[in-house]
Amino acid sequence: ELKVEQNPLFLSMQEGKNYTIYCNYSTTSDRLYWYRQDPGKSLESLFVLLSNGAVKQEGRLMASLDTKARLSTLHITAAVHDLSATYFCVSWDSNYQLIWGAGTKLIIKP
Amino acid sequence: DSGVTQTPKHLITATGQRVTLRCSPRSGDLSVYWYQQSLDQGLQFLIQYYNGEERAKGNILERFSAQQFPDLHSELNLSSLELGDSALYFCASSVGVLGTYEQYFGPGTRLTVT
Numbered sequence: 001e002l003k004v005e006q007n008p009l010f011l012s013m014q015e016g017k018n019y020t021i022y023c024n025y026s027t028t029s030d031r032l033y034w035y036r037q038d039p040g041k042s043l044e045s046l047f048v049l050l051s052n053g054a055v056k057q058e059g060r061l062m063a064s065l066d067t068k069a070r071l072s073t074l075h076i077t078a079a080v081h082d083l084s085a086t087y088f089c090v091s092w093d094s095n096y097q098l099i100w101g102a103g104t105k106l107i108i109k110p
Numbered sequence: 111d112s113g114v115t116q117t118p119k120h121l122i123t124a125t126g127q128r129v130t131l132r133c134s135p136r137s138g139d140l141s142v143y144w145y146q147q148s149l150d151q152g153l154q155f156l157i158q159y160y161n162g163e164e165r166a167k168g169n170i171l172e173r174f175s176a177q178q179f180p181d182l183h184s185e186l187n188l189s190s191l192e193l194g195d196s197a198l199y200f201c202a203s204s205v206g207v208l209g210t211y212e213q214y215f216g217p218g219t220r221l222t223v224t
Binding site: 029031033040041042043044045048088092095096097098100101102103 | 166212
């Protein structure tokens with residue numbers, strides 16, 4: 001069974017700290033997406049990683065992709081409360097259908 | 111604002127009833143996806159339509175059905191509702207048929223079954 005596994009599933013951290021969310025996938029895809037969801041709200045595309053070694057940054061978030069290790073990371077630098085949300089990584093199967101990770105619920109305390 | 115619209119925003123109904131959720135994709139997008147998200151759960155992919163035709167099915171119950179109309183809007187029909195059907199239902203759209211295209215999500219419809 002193809003899987004996308006996120007680690008950790010829940011993360012509580014203090015403002016100003018750094019942390020990394022990991023996304024391991026068992027598909028053979030060479031690209032990966034990250035989405036953000038605020039509580040009770042819709043989902044927003046954060047990053048589209050299109051090739052091995054891709055790195056994208058927006059503000060305090062940086063995402064990277066290692067297709068050989070089948071690993072993507074989402075790094076948070078000097079966290080602020082506004083980044084509190086659930087973050088999903090998404091890959092897809094050989095039929096090009098999306099496989100969603102379970103999501104990482106991030107709580108950043110002031 | 112993603113450009114994807116969903117109506118209604120909230121829906122409260124009783125067990126055994128039938129409801130219809132509506133979605134209008136972004137201008138130019140031909141694919142529509144439906145997802146279910148129960149409380150504090152991840153996303154469950156239900157079904158995809160591309161240019162009016164069913165393209166892929168996920169974990170969609172037989173009590174649920176969907177269609178995409180010539181103007182590309184889509185409707186998700188939920189019948190014989192059960193308490194466990196209470197959830198957020200999201201519609202997403204993308205430009206292409208493959209799931210690899212970036213998806214844009216609507217604001218969701220919150221369904222409460224009492």
